[in-house]
Amino acid sequence: MALISSLLALRRDARILKLPPYLSALLIIVGVAWLLVLPLNEYSRNTYVSENALLPGQVHTYFTGSEHNVFRAYRQEVAALPDLSIEERNNKLADLFRESDLKVAKQKYTYQVADTNISNENVYAVLQGPRADATEAIVLIAAWKNMADEVNYSGVALVLALARYFKRWSLWSKDIIFLIPGDSTSGPQAWVDAYHDGHDPRTIESLAIKSGALQGAVAVDYPAGPWGHRYDKLHIVYDGVNGQLPNLDLFNTAVSIASGQMGIGCTLQRMWKHSDTYEERLQTMLRGMLAQGLGHATGPHSSFIPYHVDAITLVTVGDGWHDEMSLGRTVESLFRSLNNLLEHLHQSFFFYLLLQANRFVSIGTYLPSAMLIAANFSIMAIALWVQSGRPAPPPNPTATKLVKKPLKKLKFDGRHYVEVPDEPKNEKEPSDSDKKEDPTENTTDTTPPVTAVSNNGSTALVPTASLQVTERALLLPLLFTLSTHFLGLLPLYAFNLTPAAELRPIFIVTANILTLLPLLTAWLLRFSFAPTPQQTTLIQSFSLLLLGMFLSALATLNFSLSFMVGVLCAPLSFVRERKGMVASGVWYAVLVLLNPVMVCQVACWVAGVGVEEVLLKASEGWAVWGLWTQVVVWGVWFPAWFAGSVVVALGFFPE
Amino acid sequence: MPANQQTALLYGGAAAVRLLLFTAFPSLPNLLAGRVEVSTPVTSFKRLQEGLFLYTHNVSPYDGGVYHQAPLLLPLFSLLPNPSSHPFATNVVFTLVDLLSAYVLSQIAESGQSTVTRLFKSSRKDLRWSSLAVAAGFLFNPFTITTCIARSTSALTNLFILAAIAKACQGASLTFLLSLSFASYLTMHPLLLFPPLLILLYDALAQRSKSAPSPLAFTAFHILGLAVVIGALLSASAALTGSWDFLAATYGVRLLLPDLTPNVGLWWYFFTEMFDAFREFFLGVFWLHVASYMPGLTIRLRKQPLFVAATLTGIFAIFTPYPSIADAALYLSLVPLFRHLFPLMRYTFLALATILYATFLGPAFYHLWIYAGSGNANFFYAITLVWSLGLSIIVGDSLYAALRDELDVERPELRGKEVKRI
C-alpha cells in the first residue's frame, strides 16, 4: 500500500503526464517485436509427448496385405456413389458398414444460412469395443466432401476398410465411431451438437445410437479417385472453431507416428515446403495466427474442439510415393495410441503457436505480446483520466475571457451530473479548490501562479494549475461510450441475418456510413451537447479502458484475434482532438482507413478472395459453428474505433 | 421535473428493465442462476426449487446435500405458482424485492446519518447525493440487476440488511430488531452488524429525544429482543420441518463448508487444496478473521456507526464462505452514501478498474476451466483473488477517507495537508 501511495503521489507531478504516450508507443513496439523474435531457437521449444500413456509408434501395424485389395474394392464401391442421391448414397455406405457387423445410424440436418438451406445427411457406425463399457469413444471421420469440395473417395474407402479391419481386434478399450458426414463443416457440427444434445431437434435429427464420452477424433482427407494417387506429405490441420486448439499431445502423436514410424513427412498451415529457416517459421506462425484469429472451421475436426474433444485432420498433399495403406497404418497406430489413454488428454499444452511440425511456442512465451498491446490502451486510459482531472492549460491574457466559459460550464455540469449513479468521482471538491488561488481569478497578470511542491525533500516550483484537480463531468462520456457499444449490434445483426444476395450492397452501404457517421456524430455532439475538452478526453479514456479490458480478456481466449485487433486499434491511443482542419483531416483519414470494413475489404483484396465469399462464410459461421469473431469486431473493435474517430472529428467543428 | 415524478420514473424504469429482461430472454434467468459468480449453493434459485419440490412432496429437504437455505422460504415460495411453468409471479416478487431495497436505501440516504451523526458532523456534509441518485445507483447497478434476474435469494438478505440499517437510522427499535433478525436468520453473518447498528439506533433515538436512554438497559433490552425474535423464527422453522435437522443443513453448511462449489470468494479453493488434518483449524481461523473486523471498526469509528455497518457489508462481500456478486452489489450501493468521502479517496480509479477487469476475466477463465478444458482451476482462482483484492482496496481506501475526514474535524489546521500515519 505504501508503495502504491507513493506511486500515486507521483501523479501530482506534472511531468509524469508527458510520459504515457511514449510509454504506450514503446509497449506497442515491444509487443510486435516480441512476436517477431518468437521463431528464434531461444524462444521456441521442440515438441514432446507428455502423456505417457500414448506411447506413439510403439506398436506394430498390421493393416497390410489383402486389406489393400479390400480397400481397392471399397474405393471402387465409393467411386460409384457420387452420382446417386444422398439417400441412396448413405444407404449404400450403411450397408457396407453393416457387412462388417457394425451398428449403423443416419442423421439428417438442415441449416439456414443467409436464406439458403444447407441440408445433408450424416451416416455413422459404432464399433463396440469388446471389453469396453460404453463410457468412452474415439471418432474416425471422413467427410464425403473435403474443404475444397472434392469427393473424398479414398478417405471414405479407407474408413470403410479400417472399420472392417478394426472389428477383428479385441483390444479396443473404447468404442470407435466411424463418421461419414455429408460435408466438411456443417455435417460434423450437426453430429457433434446432437451427440451432446446441444442441437435444435426441429432442423437437426437426434442421434439414434450414442456411445460414451468422446476422447478424441481424427479425420482423413484423401480425395484420390478410384485409381488412387500416391502422396508426398501429410498436412495436419488442427485449428478449431473460434481459435481453440486441440491438445498438443494429439498433434505430436500424429507427427511422431507419421514421420517417425511411417516415414511420412508432416507439414502444417499450407507450408508445403519448410526448410526451417527463420522466415518460414515466422510465416508458419503468422498463418497459424491468422487461422486462429479468424476462428473459422478449417476441417471436419474443427467442430469437435469446442466440445473439449481433441481433434485433427490428416490431409494428403503433393505427389510422392506414399500410398493409401501407409495412411491407413498411420491412422491404425494413432488409434492404438488413443486407445491406450487412461484419462482425457490434459497433460500437454492447449495454447501454443506452431513454427513447424516439431517446434512450438507455449503461451507463457507469447502471451505477453498481446498483453503488452492491451496494456498500452489501459495505460493511455489512466493517463487520460488523470489528465481530465486538470483544468485547461494556463491561459495567456488574451485567452482569459475564453477560459472562464468552460469553467462556468464545468460548474454547471458539476451540478447536473450529481444525478450520475456511478461512483468514480473527483480527487478534490470545489470548496477545496476554491480556497486555493484560482487561475481564473487573476485575469490580469500574465504569469500563472506557482506553488512549491515538496516531494520527499526535493522541492519544485510548479504552476498551480497543473496541481489542481477539477470536477469531472461523467454523464455524457459514460452514456456516449455505452451507446457506441450498443451501436455495434446493428451491423452485427445486419451482416449475419441478411440474405446472401444483399450482403454486398449492405457491405458497401456500411462502408460509406462508417466513413461519414463519426463526422455527423461529432457535428451533433458539438452543436447539441457542446462537450468540453475534458469530456472528450473522458470519452476517449473510457473507450480505451474498455478496449484494453476486452482485449486482455480476449487474449486468454483467442490470442491471435486479440493481437490483430490490438494492432489495428493502436493509433487510437494517440489520436486527440486537434485544433485545425489539416491535422484533424490527416488523423481522420488514418482512422477511416483503419475502420473494420475497410480493413476487411483490403484484407480480401490482398488474400485474393471475394468479399461476398468472406461475408457468406462469416454468416455461415454465425449460424452453424457459433463463431464469435464478428461479435469481437462489432462489439470491441468498432466502438473503440468509433469513439476515437468522433474525438478526431470534433476537431473539424471548433467551438 | 418534480421530485415525485422523478421517483416514479426511476422506480418504473427499474421495474421495466427487470421485467423486460425476464420476458425478452426467457432462458436468461436459468442461465444466470447457473453462474457460480451469481448464485452460490446457499442462495441458488435452482436449489430452492429442488427444496420446494421435496417439501411439497413431503420429503425433508434437509435430509440431502442440495438445499441449504432457510426453512421459512419454503412455505413462502410454495405459495407462488411453479416457477418452471409460470415464472411471472416469481419474477414480479424479485423485482418488488429490489424496488423495496432501493426505497429503503433512499430512506437511509434521507436520514443523513452518513454525514451527520450525534457525535460527529463531517466538514464536507453538504457534499452528498440526493436519495434518488443513491437509489438509482442501487437499481441500475449491473450486479444488482444480474442478481435479480438470477432470482438468487441473497436479494432477500440484502433487503433485510438494508431495512435493518434504515430502521436503525430512523430509530425504530422494533422494526429494526425484526429486520435484522430476519437477515441473520436467512444468512447468519448479518448478526455481526448488530453492535454498530445498535449504536446507530441509540444515536438516532438520542438525537430525536434529547434525553438519551441509559445505554445498559437499552443494550440489554435489544439483545433480549433479538434473541427472542430469532428464537421464535428458529422454533417456527423447527415446527415447520418437524425437526432441528435444518440447523446443520443451513448454518452448519455455512460454518463447515462441505460444498466446495466455486464462487467469487477466497474460501472454496483454499479448502479444496487444504490438507484434511488442518481443515477444522483453518475454518476456525477464517471465521475468526471475518468476525475480528467488527469490534475494531465499531470501537475506532464509534462516531460513525453507519459507516461501520457499510464497511462490514464490504467485509462480508470479501471474506465470507459463500460470497457472490450480490454481496458486492450491496456494498457498492452503500458506498455512494458517503459521497463526501470521495475527495479523500486515493485509489478509486485503480480499484474500479480492477473490479471491472475481474468482471470480464472471471467468466472467460471459468469457461476455459470448465468448458473449453484448456485452462485449469488456477485461472479462475486467480481472478477471485483479484476481485477480492479490488474490493478490499475500496474498503481500505474508504476507511482511510473516513478517518481522514474525522481528522479534519478534530484538527482543522491539517486540512488539505499531507498527513501520515504513525
Add this chain to the structure above:
Amino acid sequence: MLSFLPVLLLNAFLACVCASSDYHERLLLRPLPQSTLLASFNFRSNESSTAIEQQNFRYFPRSFAQILEHAHTKELHLRFSVGRWDAESWGQRPWYGAREGGTGVELWAWIEAQNEEEAFSRWLTLVNSLSGLFCASLNFIDATKTVRPVMSFDPEGDHTNSSNLHLLHGNLPHEVVCTENLTPFLKLLPCKGKAGISSLLDGHKLFDASFQTMAVDVRPVCDSNDGGCSLQMEQSVDMVLDIARSKRPRDNPIPRALPIGEIECDTSKPYDAEDTCYPLDKKVEPAWKLTELFGRPLKGACPLTEEMGDEGESLCINTPPEREIQVNTTGQYSEARTALDTLRCYKLPVGADFDLVLPEQKMTTGLVRAQPQLFAARSVNGHGQERGSVQAVIRNPSKDAVEFVYLESLPWFMKPYLHTLRAHVDSLTENPVKETYYRPAVDRQRGTHLELRMIIPAASTLILTYDFEKAILRYTEYPPDANRGFDAPPAVIRILSPYLSTDKKGIYLRTTPLLLPLPTPDFSMPYNVIILTSTVMALGFGNIFNLLVRRFVGMDEVSALGAGGIKGILAAKLGRLKALLGKA
C-alpha cells in the same frame, strides 16, 4: 431365405429346485448371429441346512458358508460382468437377465439384523470377507455406494423362518473383472475346474469374450411337502464368444490380414481383379469345435454330478435340427434330443475328453430368438464439467404395455435435481411414472437412491431425463486418474408385468454405466494456494487494522518526531556509527 423354427425358452427348463444335497452342472451352447456363440454355464449345489449346522459340507464350499453365517446373510447375489449384451441382434438375455450384473461388480444380499445400523455393520463384514475371497475390491463398497432398494429386488429363496431381513445393494462400476476373479470362482466348484464342463473355463478365452458375466447366488430352499430346508448355491457363467476371434490360436492372436488366396472375393463385381477383392459374405454357419473355442478340451463329466434323468445331461446345444454335429470322444456318452429336436443334450463320459465338432454349413432354417420386452439405453447430455442431464431411452417393442421398476443409485458428487425429472412417452399424455421412491444424497455420507415404477404402453418409447450438477471434491478425494472422470453405476430395470419367467428370479436388464468428468483442481499446488490466499487476506487485514490502530499527524510534524522513511533511518544509523567511531 431362412425359415424360422420356434424354440421354447430354456431357462425355466434349466433351473429346477431340488431340496436334497446334490450337485448339478450344465452348459448350454446357443449360436447367435454375427457368428457368435452364447455359452451359459450353470453349476448348482445344495446342502441341507442340518448338514450345514453340523459343519458338514459336501458340495457347498465351506469358506463361503462360513462367511455367510458370520455375516448373518440369508440370501446373496454377486455379479462380475464385462461388456454389453447386444439385445438388438442377440435377443432375450440368458436367464432373462436375472443372472446378469451391471458392468463391474454388483452385490446385493438379504441380511438378518435387528436394525439398520446392525444390518449395515454386517454388510461391511460381508463385503470385506468377500473381497478377500474373490480377489475383488468389494471392500470399496461403503455407505456412499450402498442403497436399500425398495421395489427392484425380491428374495428368491424361502425365508419363512427368518425374520426382519434387510436388503442392501452395492455397486462398483469401475471394477475391472479379470482372471484373478475367475480362479476363486472355480475353486468354489466341487470339481474345481479339473473335470466336467468347468474344465472349459479358461481365463484367456473367457475374458476375450464380447460379453461375459459371472454370478454367484445363494438362497435357502425349502421343500413344501416335507419342510426340509437346504442352502442352495448357484454359480453361472454366461459368455458370448466371437467365433472367429476365439478360434485364433493363443500363440498367434494377432488378426493379420489373410493371404489373398484365402479370402473369397465377390467375382460378380465388375471391377473384380487380382488386386481388387470385394470380400464375399458367404452366409453360412462357421465351423467350430469346443477345443478351439475354449482353448482346452472338455475333460469328461464331473463325477459328482447326479447320474439319473436329464439332470445328468450336462452339455446342451440349441441349434436347428439340420445343423450337423459330430461328437468326438473315446468314452461312453449319450445324446438326447428334445424341444422339437432344437435342443440336443449330451451325457458326458467320465474320465475321457469330449469334443463337439460343427462343420461349416449353409443353413436353410434358423431359430426364432425371443425378443426382450424392453430395450434401454442411457447417456449423458450436455458437455462441460459443471452440470449435465441424464437421458434414458426405454423402448417397448412388444404388443402389450410393460410395467417396470427403474433403479438409479448415483454417487453423492453427482447431484440430481428431482424437480427437473421428466418422463415422456410420445404416444400418451399422462405421466408414465406411477410411483417414486427418492432418497437424496448427503455429501460424503450416502449416495442418491431413486426408484421409479413406470408403465410404458405397447410399441412406444419412454424418454426419462433429469438434470444434475457435479460437485468439486477435495483434492485428496480424487483418484490417481482424476481426469478420466468418475463412473456412475448402471441403472437396473426390473420388469413387473407381463411376467414370463416361471420362478422367482424376475426379469431384469441393465443399462451401461456413465462417465462423469468432474472439475479438477490443480493437484500440484496446495502450498501456493494456501500462500496466495493468505497473502490476499493479510493485505486486507493489515491495511484495515493498520488504519484502525494508528493515528494521523501532519507531514510537518513528522520531522519533529524524527524523519521517517529511508532517509531518516539512514541518518539515524549514520549518527550511531559516528558516535561509535567517536568512542573508539
